[in-house]
Amino acid sequence: MGDVLFIVWRESVEAMLVVGILFVWLRQQDDARQGLRWLWTGVGLGLAAAAGLGMAILGAASFLDGESGEWFQAGMVLVAVLLIVQMVWWMRRHGRTLKRELEQGAARHLEERNGWGIAVLVAIAIAREGSETVIFLYGLGARHSGADLALFAGSAALGLALAFATFWLLQASSRWLSWRTFFRFSETLLLLLAAALLMSGVDRLISLDVLPTLVDPLWNTTALLDDGGSVGGLVSALTGYRAQPALISVLIYAAFWLGVWWLLRHSAVPTQARAQALPARS
DSSP, X not given: OHHHHHHHHHHHHHHHHHHHHHHHHHHTSTTHHHHHHHHHHHHHHHHHHHHHHHHXXXXXXXXXXXXXXXXXXXXXXXXXXXXXXXXXXXXXXXXXXXXXXXXXXXXXXXXXXXXXXXXXXXXXHHHHHHHHHHHHHHHHHXXXXXXXXXXXXXXXXXXXXXXXXXXXXXXXXXXXXXXXXHHHHHHHHHHHHHHHHHHHHHHHHHHTXXXXXXXXXXXXXXXXXXXXXXXXXXXXXXXXXXXXXXXXHHHHHHHHHHHHHHHHHXXXXXXXXXXXXXOSOO
């Protein structure tokens, strides 16, 4: 369940970053009390939107069974992969200006005395992170049932608790953990998790006879690391490793990393500029 914990941890910290930036800035304004009221209104609206999406997804899934359910789950897994890559790309592109953009947007709404503008600004940010989390968790949890779901929920709760601790540590001091280190580390793990989800989706599409295996298996490394064992299973869940992969899986896995490399290479911004833009202290 480490993948569940990580997703909730990373997404929650990112949402807290947005709220933290605006919270600190609004407290410094003349009408701080009114501004903060709209801030928390936006947080509530964002969470409600994410919860609504979760209910809609579960509702749709409840009407699907058999092959149609397999199609739906495969589609949600692949959507989650795209969202992870998009998230990493978005932070590479906007991380260096995120603080300034948020503060400028809030300042414009305060000047216009438009409290709802602040609420919507926050709600969109929270809803984006929350909706991504909902889709990720559905993609990860579709294969679990019974007692595993309790462990799944516990991992999500622990991820949220760790997110609060991590955010406090990031805001308290950059001596132990900096925003630059956090994003560099979590981006790597996110992309590995996206690769693992992609392989899960490919496996589903192969089982639905959508993709040909071409050669199956291409190799067999079960003797070295069995993806059905405890250690191999963890590696598989976090990286997409397969001990007996089909050729189509290997080709898609390689294409994924080539595409990610190209995308990030053309969207990267100077690391120093990103570090200066992200708040090290409040």
